[in-house]
Amino acid sequence: MLKKKYGVFAGMLTVSFMLAACADNSSQQEAEESGNDSGGDEGSSASSEDATEISFIHWRGEDEEVFDDIISQFEEENPDITVQMNIYPSEQYQSNAQQMLRDGSTGDVFTSFPGTQFETINNAGFFTDLSDEGFVENFAETSLEVGQSGGSQLAIPYQLVFNMPVYNKGMFEELGIEVPTSWSEYQEMAETLKENDITPIAFPGADIGPNQTMNSMMMNNAKNVDVFAQLESGEESLTNDWWVSTLEDFQYFNENGYFQEDALGTNQDSAMQMVADEEAAMLATGSYHMASLKDLNEDLELGFLPPITVPEEEVEYEGIHTATFMLAVNQNSEKKEEAKTFIEFLSQPDIASQYANETGQHLTVNDVEYDSEALQNTSHWIDEKDTRFQPRYLITEAAVEDAVLSSIENTLGGTAPGEAAEEAQQIVEENIGG
Known part of the structure; x- marks a missing residue:
């Protein structure tokens, strides 16, 4: 629930x-x-x-x-x-x-x-x-x-929105792919898709960016729902493991072809078309795009498949929602x-x-x-x-939100996760007086 x-x-x-x-x-x-x-x-x-x-x-x-x-x-x-x-x-x-x-x-x-x-x-x-x-x-x-x-x-x-990737259920059935429940199963799923010349996740980095994907990527890396409140109060830091490991996961996805080439340069419409044309298995946005995907390809059968970045025994959250x-x-x-x-x-x-x-x-x-x-x-x-509930919406300072999102974009652009986290944390401290 x-x-x-x-x-x-x-x-x-x-x-x-x-x-x-x-x-x-x-x-x-x-x-x-x-x-x-x-x-x-x-x-x-x-x-x-x-x-x-x-x-x-x-x-x-x-x-x-x-x-x-x-x-x-x-x-x-x-x-x-x-x-x-x-x-x-x-x-x-x-x-x-x-x-x-x-x-x-x-x-x-x-x-x-x-x-x-x-x-x-x-x-x-x-x-x-x-x-x-x-x-x-x-x-x-x-x-x-x-x-x-x-x-x-x-x-x-x-609206009750589910801010997590939408996936092609029919494609998974045709390829015999089970919905992953752990990080190792998620890796197996992605490799099977790649072996069939299918991009696992269409990532619209040019306009949506990581605004949606960050939520499900971090949901089990940072189980503390107060983590961003504590970040803004100075009790937490982006240089701690919960955020650095999330950036490392983004780096892994990018370097191992889980996102399409030039993910940061792909706009929303192009990413949606990739899924509609079955060139990609998932769209890294959320439920609000399901109707539009069906308009592009009425034969699509869609569901939700958030990234699982931890072993099965460490999974606490299965997805993200927003009111x-x-x-x-x-x-x-x-x-x-x-x-x-x-x-x-x-x-x-x-x-x-x-x-x-x-x-x-x-x-x-x-x-x-x-x-x-x-x-x-x-x-x-x-x-x-x-x-x-979507963690990003629990960030109250615009400059802090920008720093968090920029650290993901910098990582996808080639900056080492630890370095991207340090740069973002400096901006956070400048804006919270820490």
């Missing part, structure tokens, strides 16, 4: 105030490239001159079509409210959301990542307390903690009630089920029915597997 550890996020981040004037279409995530402005069709948006228009901002451009339909349903049911949806590239959204929310004219309903962005927006005072809203009960209680601070429910996680795409109401909005009405609509089981099945996302909403094959094949991870 899911093992929860969200921690108390703290610290202010320096946020860029450069806001792009328009958004282009986006393609996803913690890797998503472009954004778009949308709000259902113009006819429904202009259905009533007296309607109150609310602004809904987020970063998931690949969800535009289903949100357009959901917004149309909402406007039909609530003719006195229209929704203008604006979608931004995720990195732009993470950098600029605070500035967008500042005057209350944008983002009546907005979304937040857990961790550093949540804490930044919270410190700026832009969350509306949703603790007493009835729709909070529509969400699984076990998923709500990540959106809480100081005893208040400030944001509602909508994210957190829905919130802008404290500076003059349309809070209408914004809450929209979130309440999104929390209805039939609407949530439509969103889940059409986007390939597991959700935190109670009573969601998963009709898609991919979701049905992976839903057992919610209750039957010991998964750990």
